[in-house]
Amino acid sequence: MNTGEHDPSRVIGPGDTVLVTGAAGTIGRTTVRVLREAGLRVVAADRRPDEEGSGAERTLVGDFRDPGFVAAALGGPDGPVDAVVHLAAIPAPGVVPEDQTLIQNVHGAYLVLDEAGRAGVRTAVAASSMSAYGYAWAGRDLSPPYVPVDEGQATVAIDSYALSKVMSEQVGAFVTRRWGLPCTLLRFPFVGEGPRLDAHLERVRHDPGSNRRELWAWLHTLDAAGSILAVLRSGLTGHRELNVAAPDSSSDIPTAQLFAQYHPTTELRPGIEEFGSSLDSSRATTLLGFTPHHGWRGTPEHSPAGT
Numbered sequence: 001m002n003t004g005e006h007d008p009s010r011v012i013g014p015g016d017t018v019l020v021t022g023a024a025g026t027i028g029r030t031t032v033r034v035l036r037e038a039g040l041r042v043v044a045a046d047r048r049p050d051e052e053g054s055g056a057e058r059t060l061v062g063d064f065r066d067p068g069f070v071a072a073a074l075g076g077p078d079g080p081v082d083a084v085v086h087l088a089a090i091p092a093p094g095v096v097p098e099d100q101t102l103i104q105n106v107h108g109a110y111l112v113l114d115e116a117g118r119a120g121v122r123t124a125v126a127a128s129s130m131s132a133y134g135y136a137w138a139g140r141d142l143s144p145p146y147v148p149v150d151e152g153q154a155t156v157a158i159d160s161y162a163l164s165k166v167m168s169e170q171v172g173a174f175v176t177r178r179w180g181l182p183c184t185l186l187r188f189p190f191v192g193e194g195p196r197l198d199a200h201l202e203r204v205r206h207d208p209g210s211n212r213r214e215l216w217a218w219l220h221t222l223d224a225a226g227s228i229l230a231v232l233r234s235g236l237t238g239h240r241e242l243n244v245a246a247p248d249s250s251s252d253i254p255t256a257q258l259f260a261q262y263h264p265t266t267e268l269r270p271g272i273e274e275f276g277s278s279l280d281s282s283r284a285t286t287l288l289g290f291t292p293h294h295g296w297r298g299t300p301e302h303s304p305a306g307t
């Protein structure tokens with residue numbers, strides 16, 4: 001690890017308290033569990049109650065567009081939480097009108113991260129998305145100039161969800177400048193496990209082209225939560241975006257073949273493996289010492305005999 005980018009006083013460890021926003025969601029639930037298993041104390045907050053119970057030390061129900069709720073969630077009887085994991089967002093286009101996707105996501109990110117900086121929280125992690133590059137929900141086919149896509153690729157966003165992620169990343173940069181709050185934004189592709197992942201893989205297998213705009217990248221929910229924990233433990237300083245994707249694709253067709261067919265203008269850079277991911281997560285691996293390792297190939301439900 002590059003110790004120049006790590007500060008021991010920012011390391012979050014057992015006994016420290018972490019606010020998880022969006023705790024009742026797909027990634028939030030697993031994150032709460034993984035953080036608790038790592039010995040962290042968790043404040044789980046969401047605008048919808050978690051029917052299954054979060055298992056967190058404290059559970060709060062409210063909206064992160066409400067400054068009073070944000071302040072209450074960040075504070076507590078023993079002072080501010082040590083860290084924030086901001087996952088609360090509209091997670092895709094089409095859930096609410098386009099302008100609301102943008103406004104709600106940026107508003108929530110601003111209130112949570114800015115108030116965290118003001119309160120003296122030691123570190124922040126937020127879910128961005130590979131959608132920030134602009135391909136996933138563009139509404140028309142756009143191809144990356146090269147794969148694997150790394151963090152140096154500029155956004156070509158033309159949808160409001162992608163724009164909300166680009167702007168939330170800018171909020172992260174802003175709070176680092178304004179408050180010195182370290183802020184890491186994780187660019188996840190499709191995240192899932194269990195029936196959600198099975199249904200996704202089945203769609204890709206049935207029609208590989210249906211996933212062309214997401215570039216066949218994916219991530220197991222446990223690895224999304226694991227990467228969040230790795231950021232908290234890392235003591236990373238400053239602001240950055242990091243890709244975090246499974247090392248392989250969601251398709252049983254070789255990656256080179258997929259790109260030749262669906263993105264013929266994309267340059268396939270050397271080093272991409274036969275079924276390798278189109279997202280380059282090497283920066284996260286270098287900085288966090290974390291590599292996603294949950295896969296789907298060879299699992300009973302996806303073995304050739306089961307097809």
Ligand SMILES: NC(=O)c1ccc[n+]([C@@H]2O[C@H](COP(=O)([O-])OP(=O)(O)OC[C@H]3O[C@@H](n4cnc5c(N)ncnc54)[C@H](O)[C@@H]3O)[C@@H](O)[C@H]2O)c1
Pocket residue numbers: 021022023024025026027028045046047048062063064065086087088089090091092104108127128129130187188189190191192
């Ligand atoms: N799941 C994926 O495939 C995926 C991929 C890339 C990025 N992401 C990002 O990860 C984050 C979490 O996604 P998810 O899949 O768990 O979504 P989700 O919809 O399952 O969970 C999000 C949770 O946030 C809550 N929420 C939304 N706005 C809120 C607000 N203003 N105040 C309080 N609570 C609010 C919702 O009630 C929900 O429980 C989001 O930022 C999403 O954009 C998800």
